[in-house]
Amino acid sequence: MAKDTDDTIAGRISRELADRIILGAIEPGARLRQDHVAKEFGTSHVPVREAFRRLEAQGLAVSEPRRGVRVAAFDLREVREVAEMRAALEVLALRHAAPHLTAAILDAAEEATRAGDTARDVRSWEEANRAFHRLILAPCAMPRLLASIDDLHAASARFLFATWHAEWEARTDHDHRAILASLRQGQLDAAAATLARHVQWIGKRPVKTPSGKTRETFAIVG
Amino acid sequence: MAKDTDDTIAGRISRELADRIILGAIEPGARLRQDHVAKEFGTSHVPVREAFRRLEAQGLAVSEPRRGVRVAAFDLREVREVAEMRAALEVLALRHAAPHLTAAILDAAEEATRAGDTARDVRSWEEANRAFHRLILAPCAMPRLLASIDDLHAASARFLFATWHAEWEARTDHDHRAILASLRQGQLDAAAATLARHVQWIGKRPVKTPSGKTRETFAIVG
DNA sequence: AGGGGACATTTTATCTATAATTCATCGCCA
DNA sequence: TGGCGATGAATTATAGATAAAATGTCCCCT
Numbered sequence: 001m002a003k004d005t006d007d008t009i010a011g012r013i014s015r016e017l018a019d020r021i022i023l024g025a026i027e028p029g030a031r032l033r034q035d036h037v038a039k040e041f042g043t044s045h046v047p048v049r050e051a052f053r054r055l056e057a058q059g060l061a062v063s064e065p066r067r068g069v070r071v072a073a074f075d076l077r078e079v080r081e082v083a084e085m086r087a088a089l090e091v092l093a094l095r096h097a098a099p100h101l102t103a104a105i106l107d108a109a110e111e112a113t114r115a116g117d118t119a120r121d122v123r124s125w126e127e128a129n130r131a132f133h134r135l136i137l138a139p140c141a142m143p144r145l146l147a148s149i150d151d152l153h154a155a156s157a158r159f160l161f162a163t164w165h166a167e168w169e170a171r172t173d174h175d176h177r178a179i180l181a182s183l184r185q186g187q188l189d190a191a192a193a194t195l196a197r198h199v200q201w202i203g204k205r206p207v208k209t210p211s212g213k214t215r216e217t218f219a220i221v222g
Numbered sequence: 223m224a225k226d227t228d229d230t231i232a233g234r235i236s237r238e239l240a241d242r243i244i245l246g247a248i249e250p251g252a253r254l255r256q257d258h259v260a261k262e263f264g265t266s267h268v269p270v271r272e273a274f275r276r277l278e279a280q281g282l283a284v285s286e287p288r289r290g291v292r293v294a295a296f297d298l299r300e301v302r303e304v305a306e307m308r309a310a311l312e313v314l315a316l317r318h319a320a321p322h323l324t325a326a327i328l329d330a331a332e333e334a335t336r337a338g339d340t341a342r343d344v345r346s347w348e349e350a351n352r353a354f355h356r357l358i359l360a361p362c363a364m365p366r367l368l369a370s371i372d373d374l375h376a377a378s379a380r381f382l383f384a385t386w387h388a389e390w391e392a393r394t395d396h397d398h399r400a401i402l403a404s405l406r407q408g409q410l411d412a413a414a415a416t417l418a419r420h421v422q423w424i425g426k427r428p429v430k431t432p433s434g435k436t437r438e439t440f441a442i443v444g
Numbered sequence: 445a446g447g448g449g450a451c452a453t454t455t456t457a458t459c460t461a462t463a464a465t466t467c468a469t470c471g472c473c474a
Numbered sequence: 475t476g477g478c479g480a481t482g483a484a485t486t487a488t489a490g491a492t493a494a495a496a497t498g499t500c501c502c503c504t
Contacts, residue, residue, distance in 0.1 A: 059366060068484070088310040144307065145306075256456075268486090
């Protein structure tokens, strides 16, 4: 839904804030104060409020009338929800994209997979992963579907960064390779099944809480 | 995503405009001029702009910077796209809702089906149809998924009203009954399959264009 | 007659200032 | 100590003004 070619101030603010929220630079539950944001961006509060509405629609912020807007919180339930929605919608997109996939596209997707495997931090891994999914899905040419998937990817990335914001160990993405192999052989059902399982794989990771206890955090890793 | 309990002026305006767009009271492509809307609602232009942003996110309006916002146009491709997205997401919701479905809910859904069968105009049919889908899906308790489905229902209703805005003939909804029967017997796969086919059934209807020619219009009818 | 450019109008996008409402906090007093 | 009201802060909304862009009109020139 978010147009990248939106040169309005409201558009710039919403993109910048979305980035920060996804990267975890602003914590879940933190208040977004319109006058502070306005001052930071050197604007008035009017475009800031419009940016807030867009973030709300993307699920990155929640607004309570007369009580301001906060960065959306999330829990394991929502991580699962987003993963299942991605599975359903990405499979749909893949089925429509498949007839239009070319060897060049599949090669580019394989290159993206390699870039992900050698990524040294979460951020570049996420970028490569997103590129892979976009490459094989975009040929479906269904704008509304692709926009929804983009929003879900943003949510996924947020969960991912929240969990692995510091360390990251390189790992070979066998799922991506299996999907590409199936697509090259025209085995659409197999590719779709692998994709569905892939995006629902939820990584677990122990994390030390401020109080010293150890709990597990979760994120979609695919 | 649209909260019905939003007592801000922007919320009221966006709900009212959404209703008009869905009902076809404002035609696709028509410009939404902020000052006109502001005057009509007796407000300033600021909440109007916020309302526009929400409509944009719902896919009911499109905005080009510095060129204003228009009611979104749509064609058969988008009707199909929305139908397929609904199939994918409603099946997902149904699979999660099924374990929480009670006899009371299924009875209410059957009542909604009866109301739809005896509806004398499109509008009341649409209301009953939406109630049916909401009843059997809401117990999945996945807010983000349900919000997406709601937006897609709004789009479906728009296509429906655009096609059958005048005449409407009552018809018995066999699909709804088959879905309920399957659910009562615990046959989730059968219910899901029927639901998926049901929401993708696209009604066709000949329509006279202003120029005197006859063409076909299309809408999701389920 | 028709095309092109100058000009006026409209509309958007934004800012500033200000009022009203509501929420949170803090201190006072019983 | 605990409830209660006052104060302050932030959001929500209004009003009016301004700059920039787009649209439309009209006239002139070829």
